[in-house]
Amino acid sequence: DSGVTQTPKHLITATGQRVTLRCSPRSGDLSVYWYQQSLDQGLQFLIQYYNGEERAKGNILERFSAQQFPDLHSELNLSSLELGDSALYFCASSTSVSSPLHFGNGTRLTVT
Amino acid sequence: EDQVTQSPEALRLQEGESSSLNCSYTVSGLRGLFWYRQDPGKGPEFLFTLYSAGEEKEKERLKATLTKKESFLHITAPKPEDSATYLCAVQSGSGNTGKLIFGQGTTLQVKP
Numbered sequence: 518d519s520g521v522t523q524t525p526k527h528l529i530t531a532t533g534q535r536v537t538l539r540c541s542p543r544s545g546d547l548s549v550y551w552y553q554q555s556l557d558q559g560l561q562f563l564i565q566y567y568n569g570e571e572r573a574k575g576n577i578l579e580r581f582s583a584q585q586f587p588d589l590h591s592e593l594n595l596s597s598l599e600l601g602d603s604a605l606y607f608c609a610s611s612t613s614v615s616s617p618l619h620f621g622n623g624t625r626l627t628v629t
Numbered sequence: 630e631d632q633v634t635q636s637p638e639a640l641r642l643q644e645g646e647s648s649s650l651n652c653s654y655t656v657s658g659l660r661g662l663f664w665y666r667q668d669p670g671k672g673p674e675f676l677f678t679l680y681s682a683g684e685e686k687e688k689e690r691l692k693a694t695l696t697k698k699e700s701f702l703h704i705t706a707p708k709p710e711d712s713a714t715y716l717c718a719v720q721s722g723s724g725n726t727g728k729l730i731f732g733q734g735t736t737l738q739v740k741p
Contacts, residue, residue, distance in 0.1 A: 518673065548727060560673070560716065573726035607672050614727040615720070617663055620672030620738040 521621035523608050523619070529627045535596040538624045542589055542610030544564065548572070549591040550618055551583055555604040588628055598628045630719050631656045633732035641738045645706050650715055650735045653699040662700050662729030663729060664693050665716040673716055707739045 520543035530536055542549050551563040562575035566585035566609035577583075579596075585591045595602060605625050636651045654662065661680050665673035677686040679695040686693050690711065692703040702715055713738045718729035 519685060521672070550728060555632070559733045560718075562728050562730065565726055565728055573724065573728050575728065591714075599635075611727050615660060616727060617661075617675045617676060617678055618727065618729055622670075623670045624669075 519605060519609060519619040520557055521610050523606075523621035523624050526622070527625050527627075529629065530598060531629055532598055534598050534628075535594065536598065536626065538593040538595070538606050538608075538626075540593070540608030540610075540621060542591070542608075543557060543619055546610035546612055546619075547586055547589065548611045548614075549589070550609040551577075551591070551593050552607045552609065552620075553604050554607060554623070558604075559605070563593070568625045595626070600606060600624065600628050603628045631719060631730045633717055633719055633730055634718050635715075635732035635735050637689065637735060639736045639738070641740065642704075642707055642741050646702070646710055647705045647707070650702040650717075650737070651699060652702070652717030652732055654719050654732075655677055656719045656721050656724045656730075660697055660720040660722040663720065664700070664702055665718065665720045666692075667714045667716055667734070676715075683688070704737070707715075707737075709739050709741050712737055 522541040547568045550565045565573040565579040583593045605623045607623045609620045664676040669674045677693040682697045714734045716734045718731040
């Protein structure tokens, strides 16, 4: 158990809809990272937050947004969903910029 | 642009048959190289961090090594429970972020 909790585990929704994925980091970790994993793309970095502020941005679509709350949990919002957004979405947390990332077990999103 | 390439994509071994997985990288100032193990439907599980060329780390049947251009994950006398996808990732020294850039992974199958 990595200590990173993601909910829900599975999400099935229709094209055009909006969903919210939630992540609780390990106790004491200030950084939260979001990754997308699809079969053909591997693990792609989306965005990082550190203590409530955006720290780094990767290949995140404009339809996607994230935030980190004062209690350090984070949410990833995906809107105007397309079939191609179907993937596993992982959250990870770390103690510092040199530390390894610890991953949750992901949310599997299926867009129909 | 930081890049990570892993080979082979897939590897089948008999139980007890030792082998190595390769991870070659280009990065602007390596802060760390990370190895993860990922089981189907689960998040990546942290194995090792290597920081400088010549460094080696061991854990049970796994040994990771690092040079200036690549890293190897040596698997000695593997068992069926070692079957998983092994992911390599780099952390760049540029920018104040701990984000990891991942390779596509090597899927290992160990047959009894």
